[in-house]
Amino acid sequence: MRDVAIIGSYTTKFGEMWERSFRDIVVEAGVGALEDAGVGGESIDSMFVGNMSGGQFVExxxxxxxxxxxxxxxxxxxxxxxxxxxxxxxGGLAFRQGIQSVASGYNDIVVAAGVEKMTDVSSVGASSALAAAADREWEGMMGATFPGLYAMIARMHMQQYGTTSEQLAQVAVKNHKNGTNNPIAQYRNNITVDKVLNSIMVADPLHIFDCSPITDGAAALVLAPAEEAHKYTDTPIYVKGSGQASDTIALHDRRDITTLDASVYAAKRAYEMAGIGPDDIDVAEVHDCFTIAEICAIEDLGFVKKGQGGRFVEDGNTAIGGKIPVNTSGGLKACGHPVGATGIKQAAEIVNQLRGEAGKRQVEGAKIGLAHNVGGSGATALVHILGRER
Amino acid sequence: MRDVAIIGSYTTKFGEMWERSFRDIVVEAGVGALEDAGVGGESIDSMFVGNMSGGQFVExxxxxxxxxxxxxxxxxxxxxxxxxxxxxxxGGLAFRQGIQSVASGYNDIVVAAGVEKMTDVSSVGASSALAAAADREWEGMMGATFPGLYAMIARMHMQQYGTTSEQLAQVAVKNHKNGTNNPIAQYRNNITVDKVLNSIMVADPLHIFDCSPITDGAAALVLAPAEEAHKYTDTPIYVKGSGQASDTIALHDRRDITTLDASVYAAKRAYEMAGIGPDDIDVAEVHDCFTIAEICAIEDLGFVKKGQGGRFVEDGNTAIGGKIPVNTSGGLKACGHPVGATGIKQAAEIVNQLRGEAGKRQVEGAKIGLAHNVGGSGATALVHILGRER
Structure with missing residues (x-):
């Protein structure tokens, strides 16, 4: 099994791109990543593309x-x-398949990309299309949408651990602040806890500012065997660990809805492969599709004990300069969440950080980063650990 | 890169299964393959599932x-x-990802499955859902459906090479004959050339008996490292070659619409990996979504020179007992074509043949077989070469 490195990276602007098509944005990402790596199309052995629902969104x-x-x-x-x-x-899955394909020796240079065009949705609504990520027969057909499912997780977390709406709001406030310094982010404005708490309620206790938005966007990475990476770039970023895990597709079948076991197991597998633990991570991108999801994530990834995530955020530990900076990109909340692209964008932000190219949102001295991508309410999770050193 | 073997295989009955759900049929296939391999769920390191459009077909x-x-x-x-x-x-893609995942050393025991439930389609029609496999903007939105696209290929093949409607019909007659001996086939009745030629016209020159049907079904394979395969079965089947290639998504952008370059390149890559050529193949499952597609396939795979496929079929070379038996399972025409399952079912039929378990449709002494799976009008093709000996 060969070691794998990232030699190129590119993320398009995320947002509502009415004037651009699905194919436009993904080509921009792919070409951008190849230019960043300094390789031409004739060098590419294989491509892997993460996309949730081209069928429903753009037919x-x-x-x-x-x-x-x-x-x-x-x-x-x-x-x-x-x-x-x-x-x-x-997106995280495309990254993992690209890694395995280089590791296997089947391919040398591989593009791993992700894309979603969500604003062109025609025959079905975006919420209905997204509900196809949950259990259609036992959740979607009963009227459950994702804000509703995550609201149940939030309510249970509040009841079991005393987590507050203010703590949820702090996640959004931090991610918007980080987003102001990210040129690709959909939202680049600061918000306040009051603004979140006074925004319209989507699914109690989640206000609209607790939810990630509907977004168009694409991102791409170029992968190569680690031993050849220095031929292409002075700053290769190495894949230290990759973990994937499944859980029940329906929320009501889970052991404990406040713990995403898929995240726990994906993280365990990635940490074991990398030979490190949560304390070794300098910077993390986690899957904050809703504010409560970031709180669950930092617990499930081992950055803080289960139930203490809300307080951990409130105390500033996840801000840039804190104990473990989380979602320096602005996360899904401020960057936006083009569902198939998010997992690649997360890895691309870790690449930015480990290369020391994250500008005003740089975490000083970051050597090891983690990207955490979730499908649905937690039926799939992917965790990747990247390092500046091999 | 490790060698890979197939240690278990199972295909559900293919047909219109109004009484069964998407999840029912795929679970039957997975459990069946595990039982065939004699391994339990706790041994499975990873699963790969081919599915074209759960989003459109079953939301x-x-x-x-x-x-x-x-x-x-x-x-x-x-x-x-x-x-x-x-x-x-x-399906072919799920097989290839499964192979790469074992070859990479990431996984040992892997399930590669395929499934499609096409008869439950709700908000969109099946033809419209299937048209999402073509170029939606330049083909689907102009009214092109798959029978129309393949009719253009057939018309051009007739004009350039003198291929006849009778030769197309012979493909369907042969595949129905093979299907009569396959317990999983959707259609198990013999038909005649006259019956095909007098059936209703779908898209000139393709009659309804030139077209594969709408089908529900699932299939699964269990893969293991070749060096460990004999621990599980006395008749492991080895993966000798795997090739994948892309081409333009729209038919009108092709160099020559009667040649599927994706098939040509996927075959070239698979033959090179296996270190053999078309003459070494004893039995083949090819992608006969329409009768003309089987004629193009046997040409593109190198079994016969370009343009001579029609005559080659007419002369009986592709029948069981002929020079190169093609679609002993009955093919997509008689087995049915649950689109995500077909690629796995093809490989499963080659496993049947190489194990000597194909009953009345057995090709005597078959040692090396080939499975050929096409996406859309030829924008993706996969070719796998399997062998009884490592």
């Missing part, structure tokens, strides 16, 4: 071939291109 | 986790489960 499946075609890699080069899907964890 | 994405859950592999075991998609080549 287009067969996303892998489409993207190879529009990137100039199909006719002539006939580069294999594979779409993977695990709802909002589709 | 369900996040298929990997769903299947892990309903197979009893999510809660407790937390087995990673990944859905892959390349339209009608999704």
């Amino acid at each position: 287009q499946e067969h996303i892998g071939a489409l993207i190879a075609d529009y990137s100039g890699l199909a006719a002539g080069l006939h580069v294999p291109s594979t779409r993977v899907e695990a709802a909002c964890a589709s | 369900q994405e996040h298929i990997g986790a769903l299947i892990a859950d309903y197979s009893g592999l999510a809660a407790g075991l937390h087995v990673p489960s990944t859905r892959v998609e390349a339209a009608c080549a999704s």
